[in-house]
Amino acid sequence: MKKIKTALLSYGMSGKVFHAPFLTLHPGFELTGAWERSKDLIRQDYPNVKRYESIEELLADDVDLVVVNTPVDTHYEYAKQAIAAGKHTLVEKAFTTTAAEAKELGELAKAKGVTLTVYQNRRWDSDFLTVKQVLESGVLGDIVEAEIRFDRYNPILSPKAWKESANAGAGVLKDLGPHIIDQALALFGKPDSVFADIRTLREGSVVDDNIDILLYYPNKRVRLHAGFFNKELLPSYVLQGREGSFFKDRGDIQEDTLKTGAKPNLDNWGTEPEDKSGLLHYSQNGESIRKTIPTLKGNYYGIFDGVYNAITQGIPEPVTAQDGLLVMQIIDAAIESDKEKKAINL
Structure with missing residues (x-):
């Protein structure tokens, strides 16, 4: 089974509770680490992963999927950076702060040939x-x-x-x-x-x-x-x-x-x-x-299984960018x- 190397953009409650447990349960994912500005919490739970000191360091690494689980007003900026770097991207809700931002991210993901999923668990x-x-x-x-x-x-x-x-x-x-x-x-x-x-x-x-x-x-x-x-x-x-x-x-x-x-x-x-x-x-x-x-x-495993299948089989994401756009509309x-x-x- 192909391993999707996955990194989190934070390791607060959402990373610890909603993402890391399922990424490590699913055999198709490999958790590479998380961007943590000052703390090093992820390695207390997963000693073999990395703590990235910047988003640039994370995006430069051998990472296939980026989980944008930061505050809502940063989703558009960070998702855009991840997609532009050619990374598959999973963005927590709210997808963006406006429908215009959501539309732009969907178009960029399509142009870059990467999957873009909204985390509607x-x-x-x-x-x-x-x-x-x-x-x-x-x-x-x-x-x-x-x-x-x-x-x-x-x-x-x-x-x-x-x-x-x-x-x-x-x-x-x-x-x-x-x-x-x-x-x-x-x-x-x-x-x-x-x-x-x-x-x-x-x-x-x-x-x-x-x-x-x-x-x-x-x-x-x-x-x-x-x-x-x-x-x-x-x-x-x-x-x-x-x-x-x-x-x-x-x-x-x-x-x-x-x-x-x-x-x-x-x-x-x-x-x-x-x-x-x-x-x-x-x-x-x-x-x-x-x-x-x-x-x-x-079982929130379902959304991660859907993301995996979208990346590896080219089928639609479990919650598409178009779904996210409609919510923002x-x-x-x-x-x-x-x-x-x-x-x-x-």
Whole structure:
């Protein structure tokens, strides 16, 4: 099996939790190291890899794939450098800060003949996979209304300064927003128009921390919400169809498990507790049926397997640059909608 030599552009929480464990689990990848400005944390966990002192040193090395897992407002700059150097590139969400930047990166990757993937790991969450399965089963009939939420209760500002400073990549719209926007697009495709209400509610905050977005389709509407004042959580996924309803809490355990230092596997990984099962209520042959739906297993291994296959087989990336561009177009439209107080056509 061909080894894809892979380097990270940082080794904070994302590198330690979301990337390195799966890159070392997958037999097709070889973790070469990470760019760390002042610390040398990666070699505490992986003693045989390198600590790069600059992005130039990293790009000059024998590296096939670069993971851009730095703050959002640096994604465009660093991804552009990696692609220009002829490296396959995996960029965390938000892909960029604007749709124009996303479009440019996609065109550059195509010109350079390298793969460009957006790290939308929430497509491989157990809860989302279960929602997708129920939707595709057709048991709900035509969907007329849906809601996807990513709620928390955390009124205190983050100690990470880059998350709370007024920069182009800060705020919940570009933090949690890309997750729920991408999930909606994966389920329902591109909407006709977007309406958004974007607010700053936490005391002392200078960035948006509460978003409400409506996606309009010819035959349905989809509401997306994320915020930090949700002490009692509502269902994270609500599907309302002509034949029934499906409710599901956000219950994926992968992130919390990875934060304990546990290593992923391909056997019993990503299994939600039974009390997180979804609720399905539908009509069939004149009978009303109400039952719980067991949750599928989640596994972020899937996105890395998809990246590997895209590089080695030339098939489309698991989350393409075009997917990332559409998410950024929705975000741009949401910002314009909030400013103009009207729906924005795409």
